[in-house]
Amino acid sequence: MLTVNNLSAGYGGLDVIHEVTFNLAAGECLSIVGPNGCGKSTLLKALSGLLPFKGEAEIGGMPIRTMNASQLARQLAMLGQSSGVYFSYTVFDTVMMGRYPHKKGGLLGLPTKKDEAVALDCIQSVGLLDERDREITKLSGGQLQRVFLARTLAQQPRILLLDEPANHLDLRYQTELVDHLKNWAGQKSGAAAGVFHDLNLAIRFSGRLMVMEDGRVRALGAASEIIQSGLLEEVYKMDVAGYMRACSAFWECEQSS
Amino acid sequence: MRGKVALAALLGLAVVVAGVAVGSVYIPPADVLRIISHRALGTALPAGLDSAHISIVWELRLPRVLLAFVVGAALSVSGAVMQSVLRNPLASSYTLGVSSGASLAAAIVILYGFVIPLAGVMTLPLVGFMFGLGTIVLALAFAARVDGQMQNNTVILAGMVFSLFVNAVTTLLISLSREHAARLIFWQMGSFAMRGWQAVAILTPVLLVIGLFVLGKSRELDIMTFGEDQARTMGVRLGRVKWSLLIAAAGLTGSAIPFVGVIGFIDLVAPHLVRRVFGSSHRLVIPLSALTGGAFMVLCDLAARTVISPSELPVGAVTAMIGAPFFVYIYLSGRKAGVNR
Numbered sequence: 001m002l003t004v005n006n007l008s009a010g011y012g013g014l015d016v017i018h019e020v021t022f023n024l025a026a027g028e029c030l031s032i033v034g035p036n037g038c039g040k041s042t043l044l045k046a047l048s049g050l051l052p053f054k055g056e057a058e059i060g061g062m063p064i065r066t067m068n069a070s071q072l073a074r075q076l077a078m079l080g081q082s083s084g085v086y087f088s089y090t091v092f093d094t095v096m097m098g099r100y101p102h103k104k105g106g107l108l109g110l111p112t113k114k115d116e117a118v119a120l121d122c123i124q125s126v127g128l129l130d131e132r133d134r135e136i137t138k139l140s141g142g143q144l145q146r147v148f149l150a151r152t153l154a155q156q157p158r159i160l161l162l163d164e165p166a167n168h169l170d171l172r173y174q175t176e177l178v179d180h181l182k183n184w185a186g187q188k189s190g191a192a193a194g195v196f197h198d199l200n201l202a203i204r205f206s207g208r209l210m211v212m213e214d215g216r217v218r219a220l221g222a223a224s225e226i227i228q229s230g231l232l233e234e235v236y237k238m239d240v241a242g243y244m245r246a247c248s249a250f251w252e253c254e255q256s257s
Numbered sequence: 258m259r260g261k262v263a264l265a266a267l268l269g270l271a272v273v274v275a276g277v278a279v280g281s282v283y284i285p286p287a288d289v290l291r292i293i294s295h296r297a298l299g300t301a302l303p304a305g306l307d308s309a310h311i312s313i314v315w316e317l318r319l320p321r322v323l324l325a326f327v328v329g330a331a332l333s334v335s336g337a338v339m340q341s342v343l344r345n346p347l348a349s350s351y352t353l354g355v356s357s358g359a360s361l362a363a364a365i366v367i368l369y370g371f372v373i374p375l376a377g378v379m380t381l382p383l384v385g386f387m388f389g390l391g392t393i394v395l396a397l398a399f400a401a402r403v404d405g406q407m408q409n410n411t412v413i414l415a416g417m418v419f420s421l422f423v424n425a426v427t428t429l430l431i432s433l434s435r436e437h438a439a440r441l442i443f444w445q446m447g448s449f450a451m452r453g454w455q456a457v458a459i460l461t462p463v464l465l466v467i468g469l470f471v472l473g474k475s476r477e478l479d480i481m482t483f484g485e486d487q488a489r490t491m492g493v494r495l496g497r498v499k500w501s502l503l504i505a506a507a508g509l510t511g512s513a514i515p516f517v518g519v520i521g522f523i524d525l526v527a528p529h530l531v532r533r534v535f536g537s538s539h540r541l542v543i544p545l546s547a548l549t550g551g552a553f554m555v556l557c558d559l560a561a562r563t564v565i566s567p568s569e570l571p572v573g574a575v576t577a578m579i580g581a582p583f584f585v586y587i588y589l590s591g592r593k594a595g596v597n598r
Contacts, residue, residue: 048490073492080487086344087482087537097480101492135536155491 001026001191002047002059002159009046009053016042017215019055024159024191029182031202031223032195034212035236040195043212044161047193048078059159073101077157079149081167088137091128091147095119098154122150126180142173149177153184160184162194166201174198178205199232199240211235261535265548272552276322276559277314281566284310293319320454325558325572326551327457328449328513329523331464333550335509336524337531337542338471341478342502344485345409346529346587350389350510351521353416357423358392359385363515364427364441368434378459382512389511390504392419447518447573449558456516463512467505468547474502475539482537520573522580523550523557529587 002024010016017039024030032040046053049064049072057064059075067075077098089097099115123132126146131139136147145165152160162181166174178194178201185192196202202209203223211219211226213235219226226232232240277293278286292314294300302311336349343353350356362384365371373380393416400407400415431441471478477498480488489495510524527550528542535541554572557579561572 045486050486050489069489069494070492073490076490078487078490085483086346087341087532089479089537093479093536093538097476097483097491100476100480103476 001028002193003057003061004047005056007043007046007053007055007057009042009051011042011051015054015215017046017212020212020217022210022217022220024193026158026189026191027185028191028208029185029206030191030193030208030210031206032193032210032212033197033199033202034218038212038235039215040212041163042215044078044163044193044195048072048076048161070101070103073155073157075157076159076161077152077155078161078163079152079165080163081165085137085144088135090133091123091136091139091150092119092132094136094147095123095150095154098122098151101155118156119150119154122153125153125184126150142169145169145173145177149180158190160190160192160194162192164195164197166196166198174201175204181205199244258535258541262541262545265545269548269552272555273322273326276325276555277318279559279563280313280318281563282310282313284314289314320452320457321449321558322555323457324452324460324517325449325554327460327464328517328520329527329554329557330468330547330551331460331509331513332520332524332554333527333546334464334468334471334543335506336550337528337539337546338478338502338506338509339524340528341482341539342499342506343407343412344482345412347409347413347525347584348416349522349524350393350506351519351524352413352420352584354392354396354420354423355389355507355510356514356519356521357420357427358388358390359511359514360445360519361423361427361430362388362511363518364430364445366515367441367444368430368437378455381515382459382463385513385515386508386511389514390507392423393503393507395419443571444518445573446571447520447576448561448569448571449517450562450569452516460513460516464509464547467508468543471502471505472540472543474498475543478502478539478543479537518571518573520554520576522584523554523576525587526576526580526583527553529583 004020004022007020008015008018020043022030032043034040042051045051047057047064049069064072096111096115096119099111099119102115104112120129120132123129126149128143128146128150131143136144139147149165160181165181166177169177181192181194182205184190194202194205196205207223209219209221209223209226210217211231218235219229219231227241274286274289277289278284288306288310291302291306292311295302296315332350335355339348339350339353340346363381366381366384371380373383376383396415396419397412399419400412403415404411427445431438431445477488477493480491480493481499485495514520528546531542531545531549535545557575558572561570561575564570
């Protein structure tokens with residue numbers, strides 16, 4: 001569904017990512033990991049139309065480059081880290097904004113009944129139906145991120161890009177969010193690519209990992225194989241497996257004691 | 258919500274009538290309405306109405322009150338747009354230098370008395386708009402250069418720097434021209450006195466056209482409060498929309514200021530109050546900012562001409578007395594809330 005071939009992009013004429021190639025099929029999720037500054041977020045920015053790029057990127061055979069802003073927004077949506085909110089809207093109004101790329105002509109481009117139905121459906125799917133008339137400035141961080149997720153889903157995209165979507169969320173919301181996204185991809189035959197700092201969360205999101213280093217793809221494949229290959233230790237320059245084992249050992253002796 | 262909107266509309270109307278009724282001579286509101294309907298719709302006047310009252314209402318107070326309303330509305334809509342586009346509750350045409358630029362333009366036009374060919378009476382608003390836009394573009398370019406993130410404080414500071422600089426140029430021009438100095442200085446402080454119907458006739462269509470354009474961009478304005486990258490990934494053609502809105506906002510302020518002088522802070526106070534009461538949805542914020550700003554300006558003008566009657570205070574001083582503490586309040590409450598959690 002998403003085909004990326006030899007994609008390079010950067011800022012001010014200087015490439016930060018080089019010749020990135022990968023595919024995403026319908027219903028598939030991909031976790032993108034790598035140390036700070038490896039180009040993960042830059043890759044997402046290029047794919048979502050925020051940065052010009054060289055190379056090819058196509059959604060369902062149609063080049064991203066040839067799409068205008070609202071065409072692209074109907075195909076692909078981005079959920080970033082939850083950021084601050086300066087102006088207050090109700091949950092419902094916020095999610096309705098996701099319907100913007102579907103707006104018809106007309107002077108005001110007013111939302112239709114269908115837009116409202118889709119928005120309510122998305123609000124329900126993140127479990128906030130009872131909160132739909134609350135002001136978003138009064139919500140907790142976890143609730144707010146779910147509102148943003150609902151807004152992203154209201155775009156009805158085929159592809160979701162996630163840029164550390166679970167940052168600032170507590171453990172329960174992190175896992176709920178990731179599970180929700182996985183379910184979405186399965187049920188709607190969408191595809192999702194997510195950047196994660198937390199390797200455990202990355203593996204929970206998808207068994208398929210893409211490891212980046214210095215703007216290049218170092219590995220792309222099953223998480224289990226990548227872990228065994230010792231590549232993570234090389235890329236992160238630390239004993240990743242040892243650290244993970246130490247963590248889980250700690251939990252095990254806590255349980256048995 | 259409907260009830261609240263209707264109540265606001267009634268209050269606005271009441272303020273306009275009160276603005277016409279109250280002054281050195283009190284004219285009962287019923288008489289005010291009768292005179293207006295007589296002159297505007299040709300209805301009959303009751304016998305025994307003082308003919309001096311008719312000319313006070315029609316020649317003096319009504320044009321003045323309407324001008325105050327239109328200018329207040331234009332400034333407030335402009336402020337609401339700036340705040341959303343720059344994602345900054347402290348942004349406004351006043352804090353970002355549009356007002357200073359327009360004021361410099363007006364000083365030049367008044368001092369040298371030039372007229373743009375074909376533009377005629379539109380010279381003043383046109384030049385005001387161009388200078389206003391020029392100032393904010395410079396201020397924003399400077400802010401972007403200093404701080405790529407365009408943080409709130411940087412943007413406001415850049416606006417202040419440019420606005421002070423442009424004000425200094427205006428002051429210099431004024432002090433170099435002894436004969437007009439007193440008139441220009443009083444004009445610069447803002448006043449609605451003796452502008453007559455012409456200013457109302459010029460500004461009302463400008464406000465209506467730009468206001469409707471802005472209202473048509475309500476959804477984009479809503480989305481842009483969540484940040485530029487977010488807006489782009491949601492399908493907003495950011496460059497085009499952002500610039501057309503900034504130009505519209507500069508157009509509103511830039512064309513209003515040359516007629517009445519510098520009147521600040523109303524563009525901060527009115528949209529903020531509206532968002533507090535009605536939420537941030539721009540489909541409501543835009544028209545209600547116009548209404549609230551207009552009514553608020555009429556009240557400020559009423560205060561300006563009655564507090565030390567028979568002389569007048571500059572209305573710019575009145576709005577600043579109320580607005581500056583309000584600015585501090587928004588700044589501090591924004592800081593306390595952080596990212597509003």
